[in-house]
Amino acid sequence: QVQLVESGGGLVQPGGSLRLSCAASGSRFRIYDMGWYRQAPGKQRELVATIASSGETTYADSMKGRFTISRDNAKNTVYLQMNSLQPEDTAVYYCRVITPWNYWGQGIQVTVSS
DSSP states (O other): OOOEEEEOOEEEOTTOOEEEEEEEOSSOGGGOEEEEEEEOTTSOOEEEEEEOTTOOEEEOGGGTTTEEEEEEGGGTEEEEEEOSOOGGGOEEEEEEEEESSOEEOOOEEEEEOO
């Protein structure tokens, strides 16, 4: 069992930035492929970004250039730096262990509004 705890969400004005953190339990974090997903009201959950155990990253097209995923294996933590936020980025953001197991965090609210 892997527990994931997200933090760093909240209310931000359009054009602002936030950094989400996701802390994972256990001692094998460095072998996990990790991801961030989001779900806006009335919409399906969608992929935001992934980072492999190797450090290789992928992004959804709409997030490229604005969002950056990173990880700190010493802290068992994956991050999502979000810049130039817009109202359409409002969603609950979820952290996920993609491989070798499938675990989800509880999610954290990000609201972009003036």
